[in-house]
Amino acid sequence: QQQVKQSPQSLIVQKGGIPIINCAYENTAFDYFPWYQQFPGKGPALLIAIRPDVSEKKEGRFTISFNKSAKQFSLHIMDSQPGDSATYFCAASRYAGNQFYFGTGTSLTVIP
Amino acid sequence: ETGVTQSPTHLIKTRGQQVTLRCSSQSGHNTVSWYQQALGQGPQFIFQYYREEENGRGNFPPRFSGLQFPNYSSELNVNALELDDSALYLCASRPDRGQETQYFGPGTRLLVL
Numbered sequence: 001q002q003q004v005k006q007s008p009q010s011l012i013v014q015k016g017g018i019p020i021i022n023c024a025y026e027n028t029a030f031d032y033f034p035w036y037q038q039f040p041g042k043g044p045a046l047l048i049a050i051r052p053d054v055s056e057k058k059e060g061r062f063t064i065s066f067n068k069s070a071k072q073f074s075l076h077i078m079d080s081q082p083g084d085s086a087t088y089f090c091a092a093s094r095y096a097g098n099q100f101y102f103g104t105g106t107s108l109t110v111i112p
Numbered sequence: 113e114t115g116v117t118q119s120p121t122h123l124i125k126t127r128g129q130q131v132t133l134r135c136s137s138q139s140g141h142n143t144v145s146w147y148q149q150a151l152g153q154g155p156q157f158i159f160q161y162y163r164e165e166e167n168g169r170g171n172f173p174p175r176f177s178g179l180q181f182p183n184y185s186s187e188l189n190v191n192a193l194e195l196d197d198s199a200l201y202l203c204a205s206r207p208d209r210g211q212e213t214q215y216f217g218p219g220t221r222l223l224v225l
Contacts, residue, residue: 006154032212043114043202043216044155089154093212098145098168100214102154 003027004092006103013080014111021075021106023090028071030092030101035064035075038087038105047088048075080110114138116205116217124223130191133220135203137184141215142208144186146178149200149219161186190222198224 005024013019023033031052036044050057050064050073057064061078077084090103115138125131137144143162147155157170161180175191184205190197200221204214 004154034212036216041218043116043204043218045114045216046213049212091154098143098160098162099157099170100145100155101157102147104154105152 002104003101004090004103006090006106008106009104010107010109012109012111015081017080017110019077019080019084019108019110021088021090021108022072023074023092023103024070024072025092025101026071027092029094032093033064033066033073034091034100035062036089036091036102038089044089077108080108082110082112084108085110114215114217116203116215118201118203118217118220120220121218122221122223124225125193126225127193127195129193129224130189131193131222133188133190133201133203133222135186135188135205135217137186137203137205138215139184140207141184141205143214144180144203144205145214146186146188147202147204148172148197149202151199155202158188193224195224198222 034049035047037047038044048059052068063076066073091100093100117136145160146158149155160168164180177189180186200219202219204216206214
């Protein structure tokens with residue numbers, strides 16, 4: 001059973017556009033929600049993370065929106081650039097938990 | 113760079129063989145997790161080691177086993193390889209099991225024929 005469901009599977013936007021990637025979870029015990037960026041041939045790298053006590057978090061051009069009641073969270077990339085072309089994964093875990101549950105990934109392509 | 117290295121980068125094995133994958137964590141990182149990432153999928157948690165003891169395991173059979181050493185290196189061993197074991201194997205380390213930020217290595221791509 002997929003603990004974290006991610007959509008869309010792939011996304012193509014023009015440079016400057018705002019791609020949005022969505023994730024949903026079922027386990028209300030989750031309280032840490034990171035997003036990872038993965039380039040070909042590399043391991044995932046932490047981009048930004050949020051806890052459920054806030055509804056939004058911004059770091060540079062990346063924003064997480066969190067809806068606790070709907071058990072959904074999303075990643076917005078402002079002013080997207082070709083260098084943002086990568087695969088993005090959402091994940092979830094319990095505080096100090098030892099297991100992270102990842103979504104299936106979204107392949108983002110930003111066209112110059 | 114995350115400071116986490118893995119070897120080898122690529123490996124080809126045949127069904128039924130055994131394989132050992134290696135990971136070198138950052139100095140001071142007492143926690144290491146291993147993940148299996150099938151093509152087009154997200155990483156799946158295999159297990160975690162903290163101070164040389166396994167302290168968490170995902171839904172993987174016992175033929176997946178591991179070791180963690182005092183010098184911040186670790187191993188993932190897989191016995192009786194199956195075709196479905198073909199994947200990218202990632203290790204991730206963090207200073208302590210209570211810290212969420214984990215640093216991934218580049219992975220080892222295993223192909224089982």
